[in-house]
Amino acid sequence: MNAADGFALAGVSFAYGAIPALAGLNLSLKPGRFYGVVGPNGCGKTTFLDLLTGGKKPAQGSVTFMGQPVADYRRRDLARLIALVPQDFAIDFAFTVQEVVLMGRHPHIGRFASPAAEDWRQVEAAMAAIGISHFQDRYVNELSGGEKQRVVVARALAQQTPYLLFDEATSSLDVRYTMQIFNEARRLVRDEGRTVIAVIHNLNLAAAYCDELICMQGGKVAACGPSDTVLEPELIKKVFGVESRVAFDEFSNIRQISFRYWS
Secondary structure, three states, rough: HHHHHHEEEEEEEEEOOOEEEEEEEEEEEEEOOOEEEEEEOOOOOHHHHHHHHHOOOOOEEEEEEEEEEHHHHHHHHOOOOEEOOOOOOOOOOOOOOOHHHHHHHHHOOOOOOOOOHHHHHHHHHHHHHHHHHOOOOOEEEHHHHHHHHHHHHHHHHHHHEEEEEEEOOOOOOOOHHHHHHHHHHHHHHHHHHEEEEEEOHHHHHHHHHHHHHEEOOOOOEEEEEEHHHHOOHHHHHHHHHHEEEEEOOOOOOOEEEEOOOOO
């Protein structure tokens, strides 16, 4: 295996019964980049992440990771390489926040073994990075939806994987905590060479943080490339059906998108 290979999708298609979800995807995702996956509802973004993690198998084509088919990995081995923050997270049992974050260390802990000092160190670091250390002893089933989502992000960080996949990881968070999580993700890419692949609905958020964007429409890739070349008014109108204006904002030092829509 060669870690430099990252993900490669060749002719990948997938369907839910007779309903097609993805068709003919050909992509190469290199390590050390922050990728954003954008597109309208129902275009296949979550299915795309499920294929990367091996949660679903393509009906046609192949998905390889580090030079090996994703389907060939043992689940435990893949969990040491890829962490996923899902859209929905439900725990019916009374686990504490710390206990849930510690679940991210399970791929690194031997069967029947107890957490080592390094495991606890990673748990503490992940909670501190997401700002949840002060309620580590609270029960997860007593938290708000936004608080639970921050716990799930911390669990993924504690997993200490070279690849982090976010499926609308900040959809239930306010702007402060959204920026906190994406700032940490950006730092991991920049300072540690990690790879982040994030499904994002907010195009301005994608423009602010992502090196490259994969814009999907109807189960296909409508555009893929550097963020500042993908997010153009013509593509936004074609994919999302809205008028837009893209301008450079001096305060944020990034391009900002404004929208106009008539029903």
